[in-house]
Amino acid sequence: MSSPHPLPQRFAIGYHPTMAEAPLVAEAVQQFLERQGYAVVICAPLPSLRQHLQAGQADVLIALGGDGTMLRAGHVCAPLHIPVLGINLGRFGFLMEVRQDEWPRRLPLLLSGQYWLEERMMLTASHLRGEQVLGEWSVLNEVVVCRGQIVRPVRLTATVDGYPLSTYIADGLIVATPTGSTAYALAVGGPIMPPELRSILIVAVAPHLSMDRAVILPPESVVTVTVQSSHQAVMSVDGQPPLPLENDDVVRVQANHNTVQFIRFQDRGYFYRNINAYMELNPAAMDNE
Template sequence: MDVIGIVCNAAKPAAVEVARTLVRELDARGLRVVLTPEAAAAVGAPDRSRPFPGGWHGVDLAIVLGGDGTLLRAAKAASPLGLPVLGVNTGHLGFLTEMEASELLPSLDGILSGDWQVEERMMLRARVMRGGQEAMGGEALNDAVIARGTLARMVHFTARVGAIPVADYAADGVIIATPTGSTAYSLSAGGPILHPGLSVLLITPICPHTFNARSLVVPGGEAVTVELHDPGEVLLQLDGQTAGPLLPGDEVVVERAPQVARLVRRSPFRFYDVLRRKLAEPQRIIGTSFGG
């Protein structure tokens, strides 16, 4: 292993301090270190700045310092490169991250020697089709959410799996989640928990105006299409980030992405142990993925 990349949440002083220490430790071991522009500015190392992910070809491992949000964004950005990502939690909660900040330095030599394995996580791709043209789109590791904006009104839409209509909803919105995302927003909306090793998509309505609407699990090879019927402010969000507004007649096509997120694990991932532990803390898991 020759080149290590560092991503950190520059808004978190704890993450910046760990990044500074990590740069010193990697330098002492004779490794080349690159940082995202934000991380480089935060730690005072502008000469190590490389655009992420475009300037990270040849990087062997990305170490991500922050919380689950930072890891989600970094893993998604790194996925086209096939770059493995090690999540180090420097915040209050970290369910996707692999270790706490206090564990990083004691584990560093083992990590650098390759004493880890990669867990591949399914991602999804969403495309907004407008008048037969792709108006916008993007990838997500957790979920794509179609929901109302600031107006307190229901959204009317139809969901199809392949070419087959499966549901007409009047609801606050709908979530299309990966198995990793099944323990995030979808769980708080009443959806089931799925093992992250599955290759499926999960459709969960948000506050549906009926007693009959239920979540639906569909094969990962199928495309889920959501057609919007109403005027008004409706947004598409990917992993919590707004992709843009939707218009009546828009179709949002969600399917398995061609690339996967590659998360570094020091030992085989034991999902049911994590599940048991996190379900013992129900007030802490709602809205946050705990797939790691």
């Protein structure tokens, strides 16, 4: 483990708003910290914490939930440079650092500075219609451009730095971070990328007579995906509800200047140990977290 980090003094505890046990565990964590003498401990459902965090009221966010909770925490904390510690209350918890039954043993490591920060790359996705930017989002896992409710492949043209890459006839196209390489991209046969890499992954979903190999790009690359379809296409960022796309709409993806900082106690080889264990699980069959 690397040398100790600065000792956090102010804590925010954000929990999944619909998990029945989450408020109880959050209250127990809050009481633990207060018994250690920490006077500033903000505890609330994660969506309610944004203003407190933006006001600089916390040095660390402790996120209680599953991987979806960790994604949402990362989106809030990345631009504020606030590190996130995940306590897993879900079933999968690939991004989480601490199991529910072990947080009383792990939190003292955080309080004594015995942790390291794992920085994970983010992307920026923009939706363009002609010269107009209709929306822009930060991305921790992936942005997906895919077919809508009509069960037919869509035609998508991808470029890299303005140069043609390929035209895909497919159910969709995923542009992912290394973090996202173990999410949807893995499910469609993409490569597993270590989380500390700074690379952009492109992989097609069910390509038909199209490029069926994943492409890994350097972080300086700018990827555009242009919709060329006579029927509905949509885009989704980090699993959020899909947004409709029109023919000739463009989704532009490039590296985000922010990174997410995850607090880790395990040694840096944890990822390779965990990937084997988690590959035996089926997160698609589990509850949404």
